[in-house]
Amino acid sequence: MKKIEAIIKPHKFEEVQEALREAGVFGMTVTEVKGFGRQRGHTEIYRGSEYTVDFVPKTKIEILTTDEQLPGIIQTIIESAKTGKVGDGKIFIYEIEDVLRIRTNEHGVDAL
Helix, strand or coil, rough: EEEEEEECCCHHHHHEEEEEEECCCCCCCEEEEEECCCCCCCCEEECEEEEEECCEEEEEEEECCCCHHHHHHHHHHHHHHCCCCCCEEEEEEEEECCCCCCCCCCCCCHHH
16 A cells, blocks of 8 residues: 655645546545745745745645555646646655554555
8 A cells, every 4th residue: 555645736736636536536635735845935025025935835635545556646646736837746655554444443455
């Protein structure tokens, strides 16, 4: 089993969510986060004053999946989140040792 963490631009979330739903992904955790990468934030003007925004708003999507479904889900996220501009995001993939569903005590893939 794998855990996918995708950090994407907030305005792309609905498009990514719909693409994942069409790809058969129905369970995910979504968090609003802030951070920066190579773009190092950006400069904005508010009431005539210029200031730097160090942390850029992003959306983090977390999905647990089987090893077999992983490549398709990754490709779906890339295709639906990509704008071709700096700050499109990152995808992290983690190995998951086990999953336990609290309500039924199911383990592993059955708990997904």
